[in-house]
Amino acid sequence: xxxxxxxxxxxxxxxxxxxxxxxxxxxxxxxxxxxxxxxxxxxxxxxxxxxxxxxxxxxxxxxxxxxxxxxxxxxxxxxxxxxxxxxxxxxxxxxxxxxxxxxxxxxxxx
Amino acid sequence: xxxxxxxxxxxxxxxxxxxxxxxxxxxxxxxxxxxxxxxxxxxxxxxxxxxxxxxxxxxxxxxxxxxxxxxxxxxxxxxxxxxxxxxxxxxxxxxxxxxxxxxxxxxxxxxxxxxx
Numbered sequence: 001x002x003x004x005x006x007x008x009x010x011x012x013x014x015x016x017x018x019x020x021x022x023x024x025x026x027x028x029x030x031x032x033x034x035x036x037x038x039x040x041x042x043x044x045x046x047x048x049x050x051x052x053x054x055x056x057x058x059x060x061x062x063x064x065x066x067x068x069x070x071x072x073x074x075x076x077x078x079x080x081x082x083x084x085x086x087x088x089x090x091x092x093x094x095x096x097x098x099x100x101x102x103x104x105x106x107x108x109x110x
Numbered sequence: 111x112x113x114x115x116x117x118x119x120x121x122x123x124x125x126x127x128x129x130x131x132x133x134x135x136x137x138x139x140x141x142x143x144x145x146x147x148x149x150x151x152x153x154x155x156x157x158x159x160x161x162x163x164x165x166x167x168x169x170x171x172x173x174x175x176x177x178x179x180x181x182x183x184x185x186x187x188x189x190x191x192x193x194x195x196x197x198x199x200x201x202x203x204x205x206x207x208x209x210x211x212x213x214x215x216x217x218x219x220x221x222x223x224x225x226x
Contacts, residue, residue: 043217043218
């Protein structure tokens with residue numbers, strides 16, 4: 001059973017601080033890793049993709065991948081109230097199918 | 111707007127009725143996916159098309175569910191004899207076909223189904 005695990009939260013972070021979201025996966029053969037943001041009642045929105053070990057930065061977002069530890073994380077710098085959402089981690093199971101975590105609810109407190 | 115579109119956005123139906131949803135993917139994307147999502151869960155894979163071919167269908171999908179993509183463009187998802195357990199958000203996503211890594215899927219706004 002291929003799985004993706006996330007802490008359901010909620011994770012509460014003060015405005016302006018760094019939010020750190022974590023995800024572990026079970027399939028060592030996974031090659032592509034994605035973070036999606038989902039506001040309540042809306043559909044998932046792709047915010048980061050990462051394919052190789054190390055860090056990938058895009059604006060206030062940094063994705064980190066460690067394939068040896070089967071671990072992927074998302075850092076959000078200078079957190080804003082508008083970052084409050086559920087963050088979903090997704091990992092490729094095959095060339096097309098994504099395996100999803102249940103998401104971490106993030107709350108940014110003003 | 112060149113994103114994924116879905117219609118309708120909301121559907122309320124009575125148990126036992128049939129419903130059909132439509133998805134229009136991003137025009138240059140040849141891959142199309144259907145997911146179902148319930149509260150507090152990640153999306154659950156239902157089925158996948160590459161062009162007009164349905165290449166994968168979840169074992170969780172009962173025979174009441176059918177999907178088509180007749181010309182490799184838009185897709186429809188039909189649920190026959192709806193049950194209250196079918197109440198969920200139905201999501202459509204599309205992606206371009208790439209060799210190797212990279213399967214970024216872009217989602218439509220979803221269709222929220224309520225079965226009374």
